[in-house]
Amino acid sequence: MSIETGPAPTEAQEAAAQLSLSTGAARNLATTTKSEPQMQGISSRWLLRNLPWVQVSGGTYRVNRRLSYAVGRGRVSFAKTGSVVRVVPPSLREVPVLRDLEDTAVLEELANRFSQRDVAAGEVLVEAGQPVEEIFLIAHGKVNRIGTGKYGEATVLGHLADGDHLGDEAIRQTDALWGFTVKAATAATVMVLPTAAFQELVNRSEALREQVAAYLADADQAQNQHGEADIELAAGHEGEPDLPGTFVDYELAPREYELSVAQTVLRVHSRVADLYNDPMNQIEQQLKLTIEALRERQEYELVNNPDFGLLQNAEYDQRIQTHSGPPTPDDLDELLSMRRETTHIFAHPKAIAAFGRECSKRGIYFGSVDIGTHHIPAWRGVPIFPCGKIPVVDGHTSAILAMRMGENNQGVIGLHQTGIPDEYEPGLNVRFMGINEKAVMSYLVSAYYSAAVLVPDALGVLENVEVSHPRS
Numbered sequence: 001m002s003i004e005t006g007p008a009p010t011e012a013q014e015a016a017a018q019l020s021l022s023t024g025a026a027r028n029l030a031t032t033t034k035s036e037p038q039m040q041g042i043s044s045r046w047l048l049r050n051l052p053w054v055q056v057s058g059g060t061y062r063v064n065r066r067l068s069y070a071v072g073r074g075r076v077s078f079a080k081t082g083s084v085v086r087v088v089p090p091s092l093r094e095v096p097v098l099r100d101l102e103d104t105a106v107l108e109e110l111a112n113r114f115s116q117r118d119v120a121a122g123e124v125l126v127e128a129g130q131p132v133e134e135i136f137l138i139a140h141g142k143v144n145r146i147g148t149g150k151y152g153e154a155t156v157l158g159h160l161a162d163g164d165h166l167g168d169e170a171i172r173q174t175d176a177l178w179g180f181t182v183k184a185a186t187a188a189t190v191m192v193l194p195t196a197a198f199q200e201l202v203n204r205s206e207a208l209r210e211q212v213a214a215y216l217a218d219a220d221q222a223q224n225q226h227g228e229a230d231i232e233l234a235a236g237h238e239g240e241p242d243l244p245g246t247f248v249d250y251e252l253a254p255r256e257y258e259l260s261v262a263q264t265v266l267r268v269h270s271r272v273a274d275l276y277n278d279p280m281n282q283i284e285q286q287l288k289l290t291i292e293a294l295r296e297r298q299e300y301e302l303v304n305n306p307d308f309g310l311l312q313n314a315e316y317d318q319r320i321q322t323h324s325g326p327p328t329p330d331d332l333d334e335l336l337s338m339r340r341e342t343t344h345i346f347a348h349p350k351a352i353a354a355f356g357r358e359c360s361k362r363g364i365y366f367g368s369v370d371i372g373t374h375h376i377p378a379w380r381g382v383p384i385f386p387c388g389k390i391p392v393v394d395g396h397t398s399a400i401l402a403m404r405m406g407e408n409n410q411g412v413i414g415l416h417q418t419g420i421p422d423e424y425e426p427g428l429n430v431r432f433m434g435i436n437e438k439a440v441m442s443y444l445v446s447a448y449y450s451a452a453v454l455v456p457d458a459l460g461v462l463e464n465v466e467v468s469h470p471r472s
Contacts, residue, residue, distance in 0.1 A: 037285050042292050046385035048299045050344055051414035051451065052406050053426070061257045061415050063452055074316055075163030078139045078191070085139045085189055087111040094163075097171050097215045103207040110201060110208075114191040125182040125190065126167075132176040134192050135167040141188025142321060142464070146181040159185065159321035161464055167195070171212065257308055257415055259448045262297045266290050266443040270435060287430060287445070294428070294447045302414070302451050303389040303401075310401055310412070311390070315456040325466040327355040327400060329364060332379050332462070335402045339457045341409070345379065346387040347400040350467035352377060355384075357469075392467060400462040411458040415450040 054061065074094030079086045089107040092098050101107060114137065119125065125136065125143065138160050145157040145166075157180055160166060169176050202208050272282050306312050318338060322331050327347075332355070336342050347355070356377075359366050369378045376383040382402075392398045404411035416427035424430040427449060433442040453459045 036280060037289060039289050039292055041296060043296060043299075043388055044386060045295060045299050047302060047346060047387055047389070048295060048414075050385065050405065051302075051412070053414040053416050054407055056259060056415045056417050056450075059259050059417065061450070061452055062254050063257070063454055064254045065455065076137050076165060077163065078137075085116050085191065087114050087137065087191055095165055095168055097168055097212060100214075101207065101211045103205070106201070106205050106208050110193075110198070113197050113201070114193045117190050117192050119184045119188050119190060121184055121186050121188075123184045125184065126178050128178050128181045130178050132167055132169055132178055133195055135195060135198065136165060136182075137191040137193075138162060138164045139189040139191055141190075142185045143188060143190075144183050144185045146183055147179070156323070159323070161321050164316075171195075171198070171215070257450045257452045259415060259417060259450050260301060260305065260308065261446055261448050262294050262301065263444065263446045264290060264294065265433070266430075266445055268441050268443070270439045270441055273441065283441075283443075287424070287443070290445055291425065291428065291447075294445060298447050298449050299387075300389045302449070303387065304391065308450050308452070310403070310451060310453070310459060311399060311461065313451075313453050314401075314459045314461040318456055318460040319463055320460070321464055322462060322466070325464075326358050327351060327462065327465045328358045329362065329366075329379070331465075332400070332402075335400065335460055335462045336380055336382065338460045339402070339404055341404050342382050342402045342460075343405050343409075343411070345382050345384045345400065345402050346390065347384055347465075348388060348390045348392055348398045348467065349386045350392055351390070351398045351400055351465050352384055352386060354465065354467045354469075355379075396466060396468045398465045398467050400465055402460045402462070404458045407454065410455045412451065412453050415452060417448055420448070 075091075076094050077088040077091035079088055089104065089111040092107050092110060093101060098107070098110075116139075119141075126132075126134075128147070140162055142159055142161045144159055146154055147157045149155040160182075166182065202212055266286055268283055268286055276282055301309065303310055304312075320331075320334055320338070322328070332345075335345075356366070367378050367381075368375045369381070369383045370376075371383060376385060378384060387401075390398055390401065405413070407413050418426045420427070420429050422429040422431045424445075428445070428447040431444045431446075433444050435441050
């Protein structure tokens with residue numbers, strides 16, 4: 001059965017039936033209440049807000065330190081093809097004895113002499129008290145250094161993970177013995193080089209022989225526990241003994257930090273700037289959002305830049321591994337104990353949540369501190385600031401940064417230069433570049449910045465922090 005509806009009403013009929021003004025027509029006569037342009041990509045940027053910024057008038061900041069004989073360790077890199085792992089030859093310079101070796105042919109031959117060994121979780125690589133006959137590079141996985149406590153109990157002395165190495169002690173001394181047991185905490189891949197094969201190459205290569213001799217000469221110099229040239233002092237003496245003479249030696253080639261830059265060209269059509277500036281200035285709104293994006297990139301670079309980024313500039317001795325994967329109170333306690341004072345901790349929000357879960361498991365409530373109008377979580381009185389610029393690798397692992405800040409405190413500092421031409425904000429300027437033939441105005445927006453770690457123990461990193469939520 002069909003129902004006859006008749007012809008549809010015309011627009012004239014609808015207008016005749018309408019008894020009040022439509023909202024569509026009313027908006028043509030009304031001024032809407034509007035917000036300024038909003039942006040989801042703005043974060044809290046706690047790192048930028050907390051770094052003490054030092055004026056760098058010459059564009060370069062030099063960090064002068066005492067002369068150090070102990071060459072810092074780094075991380076060796078590896079290339080993986082299927083299940084086959086190879087040592088990347090240039091990265092062998094991260095092993096202290098090979099730090100300044102320029103002969104790439106020797107490095108390549110040395111890299112080819114490493115053999116791959118896959119170990120299972122719980123497998124012992126070396127036993128304490130045995131001769132050091134092999135050099136190990138950890139390509140993947142985690143191993144534990146296990147020693148004997150005061151009362152004979154086994155105790156974990158530390159952890160080694162991707163890129164770490166051990167066994168090069170045999171280069172400094174003959175008949176060296178392992179002072180600890182090394183056991184795989186997870187399934188791992190290690191690269192192994194017999195010390196005999198290394199010594200054979202030393203005997204054949206003059207460049208390597210000279211490199212080892214220079215390294216051993218530095219190791220024989222009087223130095224303190226940090227590897228700095230010792231300052232001879234006398235204390236507790238009586239009478240009139242001859243006092244030692246001394247001086248404080250400095251590094252001959254101190255590191256210099258040049259200011260980095262983040263830039264973009266903002267384009268605004270003159271017609272937009274001329275006709276649509278009421279009630280909001282279009283150029284100012286465009287600049288505001290552009291500067292927010294530049295500041296976000298600035299903070300990202302301060303964390304991740306391969307040259308001056310904090311993650312890259314933490315020394316090997318200031319990097320530790322988690323005991324069990326997730327960040328625990330024990331891990332943060334160890335991280336805090338590595339420096340004389342820790343003023344700030346930065347972690348990805350997921351890492352903070354993982355730490356909270358571990359505290360809840362132990363029935364521990366970590367406190368908070370008031371920073372302005374914000375309640376920031378804290379551990380042992382040190383605020384833990386969220387920093388989304390710290391990467392989460394494959395959605396599973398991240399890192400936690402602990403640092404001491406301030407130039408007078410020998411800590412971590414930010415570098416910038418104020419008073420630059422056309423300055424819009426400190427260290428950031430906006431320069432008019434002209435109008436092209438299409439009536440588009442261009443503005444060059446530049447932010448100049450860098451960061452410096454004044455002494456190695458100012459910055460520490462807890463690595464391989466598992467942030468994924470465990471399955472129940």
